[in-house]
Amino acid sequence: MHRERIPVYVVTGFLGSGKSTLLARWLKEAPFTNAALIVNEIGEVGIDHATLGFSGDASMLLAEACVCCSGLPALNEALEQLFWARLYRSVARFETVVIETTGLADPGPLVASLSLNAFVKERYRIAGTFTTIAAPNAPDTLAHFAEARAQLSGADVVIVTKTDLVDAQTLVAVEAQLSVERIGHSANASFGLQDALALLARPAHRIEHALTRPFSRPRSHDAITHFIAIDEAADIEALNTHVQSLIDRYGESLLRLKGLVRLKERASVAVVQFARGDARAHITEGPASAIKSGLTLIVRPGASR
Structure with a gap:
């Protein structure tokens, strides 16, 4: 059938x-x-x-x-x-x-x-x-x-x-x-x-498709991740200062930064986003989450911590 x-x-x-x-x-x-x-x-x-x-x-x-x-x-x-x-x-x-x-x-x-x-x-x-x-x-x-x-x-x-x-x-x-x-x-x-x-x-002419390309595994990427645990931040302003210090420290080696950080005495978290090329981090307040509080950084290998 x-x-x-x-x-x-x-x-x-x-x-x-x-x-x-x-x-x-x-x-x-x-x-x-x-x-x-x-x-x-x-x-x-x-x-x-x-x-x-x-x-x-x-x-x-x-x-x-x-x-x-x-x-x-x-x-x-x-x-x-x-x-x-x-x-x-x-x-x-x-x-x-x-x-x-x-x-x-x-x-x-x-x-x-x-x-x-x-x-x-x-x-x-x-x-x-x-x-x-x-x-x-x-x-x-x-x-x-x-x-x-x-x-x-x-x-x-x-x-x-x-x-x-x-x-x-x-x-x-x-x-x-x-x-x-x-x-x-x-x-x-x-x-x-x-x-x-x-x-x-819409019809399109493809020279090559992912299904036909040879591949090998496992492979590795030219990037590594760090997780920085942060129990809570006093407020968004204080968190922004901390995030900016990380951006400055890693410089061009920082490819991505994102995270959820609990805010002190509030039933909410700060949602943090930063990508290579951004002028600054984007931080907004969102609903509380049970996820681990902290920041994930994706950086080039060899970047100082």
């Missing part, structure tokens, strides 16, 4: 390109409102998983191991667990699966591995890979990071983010460098899911 396979969408993009912000919007739009969510993060604490605002109960976090490297078995295991949970109704019936990768992941090994695992291949199918890249530093990112180039190569749709921070001429130059046919623009997560799916459905 023919079994309809469950579509899997992969959302990837380099560190700080805004993929989690965009995905947070998409998870509120059909058909992702009725999706199972798998979030992969490098580091001790899954910050993105805690801040996406996903309301479904079919959600899994794969932390500490990148799925394009040593984390592939965990990804296949997660998909198997989700399938059986769906079948036996221990979670709400989902119609799609969304996988958010780390900002350093190459989607090629991930996509290929799903076609090589017999159980997963029989029950799931790759429906598309969306890749985000930030317009302000796209040329520098592509020039210096093989991971970003791999993400671009494996993309079915590329979404250029932070377009409000560049002029029209710069945006045209960025698009020319990308050399892809399906391109969307997003400023402050303005690019909706229906627009993304419409782009995905």
